[in-house]
Amino acid sequence: MKLSIKDIALAAGVSHSTVSRALSNSPLIPEATRLRVQRIAQRKGYTPNAIARGLVTRRSQAIGVVVTTIADPFVAEVVRGIEEVAGDQGYRVFLATSHDDPARELNVVTALREWRVDGVIVAASRIGSLYGPLLQQIGVPIVLINNQHPGAFIHAIGVDDAQGAQIATHHLIQLGHRIIGHLRGPADHRASKNRLAGYRRALKRAEIPFDSSLVESGDGRAAGGERILQLLAHFPPPTAVFCYNDMTAIGAMRALGLCGIRVPEDVSLIGFDDIPFAMYVDPPLTTIQQPMAQMGRQAMLMALTLMKEPRSRVPDIVIPGTLIERESARRLA
Secondary structure (H helix, E strand, O other), X not given: OOOOHHHXXXXXXXXXXXXXXXXXXXXXXXXXXXXHHHHHHHHOOOOOOHHHHHHHHOOOOEEEEEEOOOOOHHHHHHHHHHHHHHHHOOOEEEEEEOOOOHHHHHHHHHHHHHOOOOEEEEEOOOOHHHHHHHHHHHOOOEEEEOOOOOOOXXXXXXXXXXXXXXXXXXXHHHOOOOOEEEEXXXXXXXXXXXXXXXXXXXXXXXXXXXXXXXXEEOOOOHHHHHHHHHHOOOOOOOOEEEEOOHHHHHHHHHHHHHOOOOOOOOOEEEEEEOOHHHHOOOOOXXXXXXXXXXXXXXXXXXXXXXXXXXXXXXXXXXXXOEEEOOOOOOOOO
């Protein structure tokens, strides 16, 4: 039969409340008693009931994490950062996917709260402030990654998409390019809108007229990168293309290669994210780096602060993007 706290209390000659406090490292229990109880529990193979403990403490020691898809290398790095901090702090991570569906995201967040998680982290939220009233009903802190929609229970951390896109486009302009295409992400995504804005801002500052025919919408995935062929149908064709993210750029690179178009000899490419694959494609991809694992760690630290003190004044965090120069973009001959 499974051991209970009462069994440990009987073996240690103390009350079951003393055992409970000792196993939770309560400062109310003398150190000698605490260590003795913990040794007895370990020797007897006692496993605490997390659900029962949560009912008493009103804490589950669990954090819910909602991502669009586990297939995205960006998401994988963010989750790695979250899990590093969560594990160090004794928290379990419940991972769920929204598949980029706003309704599913709502359902997932609600379900996680029903499982009594102490907080929720949502990466690339599709709904943000639209479900603010629901989040207030849920009553646990929410941290959004790459979606700035602050509110009473909502806090955010993310990269400055517009600034990163401006840096990428400006880099191409410095390399002598004047006909620069943009292969954007889904038109309704906030990050896609902000990166388009940064691209346009860089063109304006260089006094290069914006041409909407040099902008094509992708889907943020490698397959969407094939739409670069529509951009190259423009006359005259762009000599460089800024892509919404690295997966789009990698897909574009493959599509160009199948058509005998060389990167960067015929067209220069820049991505966004700096996923691990970016340095291993041929040629290695110039990109805007997002510190993905760091963002995950920061999001978890933010959530921990809010879970301990819900009324804490935790400022939102905006991280600047960093240009990583590799061989996929070169000076125009």
